[in-house]
Amino acid sequence: MKIELKNKKVFFENQGSKKEIHPFWLRERVNGDKFVDQKTQQRLFDPTQLKKNIEINNLSLSKDFLEITFNDGAYTKLAIKNILKEFSNINEVKYIDKIEWDSSLKDFNNFEFKDNFFEEKEMYEALVTFYQYGFVVFKKVPIKDNFIVNFANSIGSIRRTNFGEFFDVKSKPNPNDLAYTSLSLAPHTDNPYRNPVPCIQMLHCIENKVSGGLSTLVDGFTVTQKLKKDFPDFYKILSEIKVRFQFIDQSVVLEDWAEMIQLDEKGDFKQVRFSPRLDFVPLIDKEKLELYYSAREKVSEMYNSDKYRIEFKLSPGDLLMMDNHRLLHGRTSYDTNEGNRFLQGCYIDYDSTEGKFKHLKRKFNL
Numbered sequence: 001m002k003i004e005l006k007n008k009k010v011f012f013e014n015q016g017s018k019k020e021i022h023p024f025w026l027r028e029r030v031n032g033d034k035f036v037d038q039k040t041q042q043r044l045f046d047p048t049q050l051k052k053n054i055e056i057n058n059l060s061l062s063k064d065f066l067e068i069t070f071n072d073g074a075y076t077k078l079a080i081k082n083i084l085k086e087f088s089n090i091n092e093v094k095y096i097d098k099i100e101w102d103s104s105l106k107d108f109n110n111f112e113f114k115d116n117f118f119e120e121k122e123m124y125e126a127l128v129t130f131y132q133y134g135f136v137v138f139k140k141v142p143i144k145d146n147f148i149v150n151f152a153n154s155i156g157s158i159r160r161t162n163f164g165e166f167f168d169v170k171s172k173p174n175p176n177d178l179a180y181t182s183l184s185l186a187p188h189t190d191n192p193y194r195n196p197v198p199c200i201q202m203l204h205c206i207e208n209k210v211s212g213g214l215s216t217l218v219d220g221f222t223v224t225q226k227l228k229k230d231f232p233d234f235y236k237i238l239s240e241i242k243v244r245f246q247f248i249d250q251s252v253v254l255e256d257w258a259e260m261i262q263l264d265e266k267g268d269f270k271q272v273r274f275s276p277r278l279d280f281v282p283l284i285d286k287e288k289l290e291l292y293y294s295a296r297e298k299v300s301e302m303y304n305s306d307k308y309r310i311e312f313k314l315s316p317g318d319l320l321m322m323d324n325h326r327l328l329h330g331r332t333s334y335d336t337n338e339g340n341r342f343l344q345g346c347y348i349d350y351d352s353t354e355g356k357f358k359h360l361k362r363k364f365n366l
């Protein structure tokens, strides 16, 4: 991609095609002290109040900058790299390729907590790892009750759910969710009945005296890519049929309809939902249902297979951060007679985490 000038017009050339850049588009981007607040990078003028017949009076192009004077007297010096950046709306996080993994994944990427951790380069590296693998484990996180709230709000902003701002994961009497028992939990995604589904889950281990209760993770991205390759009909139907997910307790009824494999506008992976205690397929044609049930059985078999699952024990001070739109999680059963197992959990949103990532990237010039 490159910028060219001709007859007081600015052109950009991309893969052999040359197009003029609208002069108003350039005028909107004037960036001197008079036009943009240097701290916030917000405009000090309202472009909707500018006259529309903006023209370029003077132009000059050097290796890194484009200088323009417009017919309303405004002058600006624009960095070429910033202009080129605007030809796509690709998010910096989307540039990070997902790494498919299965049970052979051995070296989990662990990051040690330390003072001022959230402003350090290691935090940036931890987030890159998170975007690659869908999870990351932080070690030596202070074992203080509710510390998870500080931790989560230092990376993103907490998303409150029907389980509260944060929740205690331990077995308790009369639980409103199987998470609060000592039973094993098969791989699942959380809260598929919510719209939007909570993005990132954090689990902080405060106490763990049991020999069981291992945490399990499965990469929904790896599994559904494999399903797409080996069982395209199953993949297709699971990405087409919107299923009703529901959660009911004494004070709330939550429902949402969504695909078990949700694709983005380009047909690529966006999100998996899997919680076979909470899903209700609509009453569609018998033949379609036949295919849907076979597909769900197959994907369930894959999600539950040893081939894709990693298991590990969370020790006090460990904090697991995982992508609830990509990964499935679960745990093995444990014996409450052996001692306590106590985790605290919460959810955070994607956008503020991405904001943190971009801030650190900018800060360390990465």
Ligand SMILES: [Fe+2]
Binding pocket: 179, 188, 189, 190, 329
């Ligand atoms: Fe869960």
